Amino acid sequence: MLKVALRRFLLFVLTLWLLSIIVFLASHVLPGNVGRAMLGPFADPRAVDQLNHELGTDRPLLAQYADWLGGFVQGDMGDSFAMRQPVAPFVWNALGNSLRLALLALVLVVPLGILGGVLAALFVGRPLDRVITVGGLSAAVVPEFISGIVLILIFGVWLKWLPLSAAAPADAGLLVQIKYLLLPSIPLVLVLFGYIARMTRAGMIEALDSDYMRTAMLKGLKRSTAIRRHALRNALLPTISVVATQTVYLLGGLVAIEVLFHYRGIGSLIYTAAQKKDFPMLQAAVLVVGAVFILASLAADLIYAWLNPRIRLGGGE
Amino acid sequence: MSDAPLPLVASDGGAAARERRERLRVLLRSPTFLVGAAIILFWVFCALFGEAVVPLDPYADDMMNYLMPPSAEHWFGTDQLGRDVFSRVIVGSRDILTVAPLATLISTLAGAALGLVMGYYRGWADEILSRVIDAMLALPTIVIALLALVALGTSTITVVLVIGFTFAPIIAKTVRAAVLAEREVEYVAAAELRRESGLYVMFIEILPNVAAPILVEATIRLGYAIFAVATLSFIGFGIQPPSPDWGLSISTNYGLLTGGYWWTVLFDSLAIASLVVAVNLVADAMQAALHD
Numbered sequence: 032m033l034k035v036a037l038r039r040f041l042l043f044v045l046t047l048w049l050l051s052i053i054v055f056l057a058s059h060v061l062p063g064n065v066g067r068a069m070l071g072p073f074a075d076p077r078a079v080d081q082l083n084h085e086l087g088t089d090r091p092l093l094a095q096y097a098d099w100l101g102g103f104v105q106g107d108m109g110d111s112f113a114m115r116q117p118v119a120p121f122v123w124n125a126l127g128n129s130l131r132l133a134l135l136a137l138v139l140v141v142p143l144g145i146l147g148g149v150l151a152a153l154f155v156g157r158p159l160d161r162v163i164t165v166g167g168l169s170a171a172v173v174p175e176f177i178s179g180i181v182l183i184l185i186f187g188v189w190l191k192w193l194p195l196s197a198a199a200p201a202d203a204g205l206l207v208q209i210k211y212l213l214l215p216s217i218p219l220v221l222v223l224f225g226y227i228a229r230m231t232r233a234g235m236i237e238a239l240d241s242d243y244m245r246t247a248m249l250k251g252l253k254r255s256t257a258i259r260r261h262a263l264r265n266a267l268l269p270t271i272s273v274v275a276t277q278t279v280y281l282l283g284g285l286v287a288i289e290v291l292f293h294y295r296g297i298g299s300l301i302y303t304a305a306q307k308k309d310f311p312m313l314q315a316a317v318l319v320v321g322a323v324f325i326l327a328s329l330a331a332d333l334i335y336a337w338l339n340p341r342i343r344l345g346g347g348e
Numbered sequence: 349m350s351d352a353p354l355p356l357v358a359s360d361g362g363a364a365a366r367e368r369r370e371r372l373r374v375l376l377r378s379p380t381f382l383v384g385a386a387i388i389l390f391w392v393f394c395a396l397f398g399e400a401v402v403p404l405d406p407y408a409d410d411m412m413n414y415l416m417p418p419s420a421e422h423w424f425g426t427d428q429l430g431r432d433v434f435s436r437v438i439v440g441s442r443d444i445l446t447v448a449p450l451a452t453l454i455s456t457l458a459g460a461a462l463g464l465v466m467g468y469y470r471g472w473a474d475e476i477l478s479r480v481i482d483a484m485l486a487l488p489t490i491v492i493a494l495l496a497l498v499a500l501g502t503s504t505i506t507v508v509l510v511i512g513f514t515f516a517p518i519i520a521k522t523v524r525a526a527v528l529a530e531r532e533v534e535y536v537a538a539a540e541l542r543r544e545s546g547l548y549v550m551f552i553e554i555l556p557n558v559a560a561p562i563l564v565e566a567t568i569r570l571g572y573a574i575f576a577v578a579t580l581s582f583i584g585f586g587i588q589p590p591s592p593d594w595g596l597s598i599s600t601n602y603g604l605l606t607g608g609y610w611w612t613v614l615f616d617s618l619a620i621a622s623l624v625v626a627v628n629l630v631a632d633a634m635q636a637a638l639h640d
Contacts, residue, residue, distance in 0.1 A: 049483035054495070061499035068499060165380070165632070172571050172628040174579050174595075177617045180602060184610050195606060283488020287579050291602065301491060302583055305498045317495050321486040328486075 035336050043329045050321045051103070055096050058314040059088065069112065069308045086112070086311070099314075108315035113307040118315045121300060126319060129289070129296030133281050135212050136219035141274060144224050145267065148231025152266075153258075155236055164232065167225030175218040176287040182217055183291075196293045215292040219284050223277050230273040234266035241265070268339060275331030279324045364557075371560075375637040384629030391623055394438045395445040402435035406592045415609050425611035427601060436592035437615045441623070443593045444581075447508055448573035454512030455519055455573075456566040462516065463523025464550045464558075468531055474524070481517040489514050489576050497585045507586055511576050515569050522565045526558040533557075560638055567631040571624050578620050594620045 062068035066083035083089040087098065102109060108118040151163040170178070187195040199211035238244060239262055247257040285298030293299075297316055304312035375381050399406075404422075410430030418425045424433035466474040484492065489511075496510045530536065531554065539549045580586030581595030589596065594616040601612035 045479060046483045046486065049480055050486055053480075053483055053487075057492070057495045057499055061496060068501070165629075168632060169625045169628060172575060172624045173621045174575050174582075174624070176579060176582050176598070177621050180598065180605070180613055180617050183605055184614065188605055188608060188610065279486065279488050283490045286488075286490050286494070287582055290583055301494060305494050305585065308498055310498075313495060313498060317487065317491055320488065320491055321483075324486045324488075 032336060036333055039329055039332045039336075043325060046325050047322060050325065051100055051318060052096075054314050054318045054321065055099060058310050058317075059092065059095060062310075065310060069310065103315075103318070109311040111304075111309055111312045113304075113309040113312070118312050121312065122297070122315050122319055125295060125297045125300040125316070126323070128294065129282075129285050129298060131208075132212050132216060132285065132288075132294065132296060133219070133278070135209065136216040136223070136281060137274070139216060140220040140223045140227060143220070144227025145231050145270060147224065147228035148270070149235055149258075149263065149266075151228060151232040152235030152239060155232075160232075163228055164225075167228045169225075170221040171223070171225035173221070174287065175222055175284040176291050178218040178221050179215065179288055179291045182214055186214060198294060215288050215294060218288055219281055222280055222284055226273055226277050227270060231266055231270050234269045235262060238262035238266045268335060271335050271338070272331050275327045278327045282320050282324060368560075371637045375633060378633040378636065380629045380636075381633035384626040384633065387622055387626035388630065391441045391445060391619075391626075395442040398438040398441065402432075402438050404432035404435045406431060406435040406439045407590060408432075415604070415612070418611055424615045425609075427597070427612050428604070431592075433611055433615060436597060437594070437619050440592040440594045440597060440616065440619065443504070443587045443591050444574060444577050444595070444620075444623070447504060447511075447587065448570060448577050450508045451511035451515065451573045451577070452566055452570045454508065455515035455569055456562065458513065458516040459519025459565075460523050460555070460562055462520035464527055464554065466520065467524040467527025468546065468550050468554065470528075477520075478524075481521060484514075484517050485521075489572070490579055493576060493580060494583075494585060497580070502585050502588065504587065507577065507580060511573055511580075514576075515573065519562070519565055519569060523558060523562055526561045527554055530554050530557050564631060564634045564638055567627065567634055571627040571631060574620070574624050574627060578624075 059065060064079065064083070065086060065088040066079040066081075067074070070079055070082060080089070087095060099109065106119060108122060110116065111118050111121065114121075147163045147167060151160040154160045183195055186193045193214045194211050195214075196211070199208045203211070239258075241262075244257060244262055247261050248254065252260070282297075285296055286302055287298070288294070289296045289299035290302050297320060301313060301316045301320070303309075304316060408431060410426065412430065413422075413426050414428055414430040416422055416426045416430075422432050422434065424437060427433055427436070462477070466477055487495075493507075493510045493514050496514070497506060500506045500510065527550075535553060536549060539553045544553070577586050578595035581593050582599045584599060587593040587596050589600075597616045598613050598620075601609070601616075604612050
């Protein structure tokens with residue numbers, strides 16, 4: 032187990048480092064001239080040079096990268112170009128808001144997805160199975176802002192049950208906050224439900240067909256008990272990894288959802304930074320999003336390894 | 349591996365062709381596939397001939413009749429500038445059905461080439477590329493595309509290229525996995541014994557045998573390309589005005605929702621949803637036909 036954990040951790044550091052190179056290249060090399068990209072094609076060349084000097088983008092690339100990464104590791108993400116202030120507080124604040132929204136979505140979708148997958152597996156090939164798999168898969172490919180708009184129309188404009196904006200009043204309690212976050216979280220739930228249900232369904236079908244289930248039934252366990260105690264436990268293992276890999280879709284979906292619902296999270300921070308061509312803010316926020324995903328994958332890998340006795344008790348993968 | 353019997357390879361080809369025909373028959377009988385294909389064909393028709401068949405000019409302002417609810421004259425109502433929403437929804441299929449398939453084509457070509465090289469040669473190049481791809485996949489498509497679009501400037505061509513290259517690693521991963529399984533089959537060893545070049549083995553021998561999974565993966569990516577283009581247009585970094593593009597129309601009109609002008613966004617939303625779901629149904633049916 033320790034060896035597995037150590038290897039995963041090294042891989043985590045490596046991926047994070049490669050990610051930092053990708054983000055750096057995309058924001059420093061792709062534009063050609065950073066100052067020009069920020070100020071536009073009609074800006075005075077002297078102003079462009081001045082800005083490049085101010086940002087340090089007139090120095091050798093390697094030095095810029097080393098400086099940027101060095102600062103980042105120490106918590107200094109650079110200064111925002113648009114606001115002339117350190118980027119870090121904005122990023123952390125926005126990330127906190129986004130995680131709250133993402134957490135609510137996960138709390139809703141994981142039980143629903145598992146339930147859907149188990150039901151589909153128990154009724155495999157029957158209409159209920161088709162409805163869950165085809166419906167889930169179709170919901171997963173509809174862009175979040177589309178389902179968001181339909182939901183706003185139905186629950187916000189027509190029925191007037193839920194608020195149209197995600198930002199709760201400053202002194203709102205937990206329940207009120209959840210009420211405000213409910214509408215924006217449903218599109219994220221819709222996108223994730225299909226994958227989780229599909230993985231659970233596959234794992235469950237395999238488990239139901241296994242020798243240990245036959246043994247459990249033969250020794251006289253009730254079907255429901257056998258399903259709960261044996262099949263479900265095994266079927267849920269792959270679901271853990273799928274939840275982690277889906278966080279990348281979750282984080283991506285936050286951009287459109289936070290714009291649509293006027294929510295100050297990391298997605299809308301990236302959106303505003305992109306609009307203002309605020310490269311320092313943009314690259315910091317993007318790197319943090321990537322890091323959150325890599326961290327989630329690491330956590331899922333470790334939980335998976337810990338839950339799986341074949342890995343936990345040695346014996347490799 | 350000793351004297352790999354060449355005739356066997358030939359007869360294998362015949363069986364493969366039969367199997368392909370069988371799969372195609374399964375596919376053409378699948379209701380999922382037929383429904384999906386019919387919806388896609390409808391939108392392709394609108395993209396090609398929409399401008400000729402719509403009742404009103406989708407670009408024509410009519411300031412006397414702005415924000416009119418659906419009526420006999422304007423089936424889907426009119427927008428802020430009095431333009432006919434029905435005509436705009438029909439013609440609005442054109443840009444997304446140009447950009448998304450082009451991006452998918454680029455990503456499929458680049459991804460297939462990359463995946464073939466990684467899966468066939470393996471070794472350190474594959475190791476490094478796999479790690480880089482994993483790092484890239486840590487970023488959501490929209491986020492990495494947004495970063496690249498800010499750096500390069502938004503235009504139809506950059507959107508195509510950026511989405512194309514963002515999806516290429518995903519396709520490369522799928523193709524690599526398929527090639528890894530395929531390279532252990534005798535015909536590859538036979539070709540290597542004939543001293544065929546690496547390029548020949550990859551593109552002439554292996555490629556046709558992994559074409560089916562590549563096609564399925566490309567169809568799935570097409571769905572996500574539509575997803576990505578629509579989302580980028582919605583946040584202002586995709587297709588640019590004055591196009592009647594769906595995502596763009598929603599972006600300009602969703603502020604009106606609170607005022608109750610639902611027709612300015614609902615029909616565009618349903619159009620996007622119908623297109624992505626249709627592509628997904630087709631991809632799902634293809635996948636089922638491939639694995640049966």
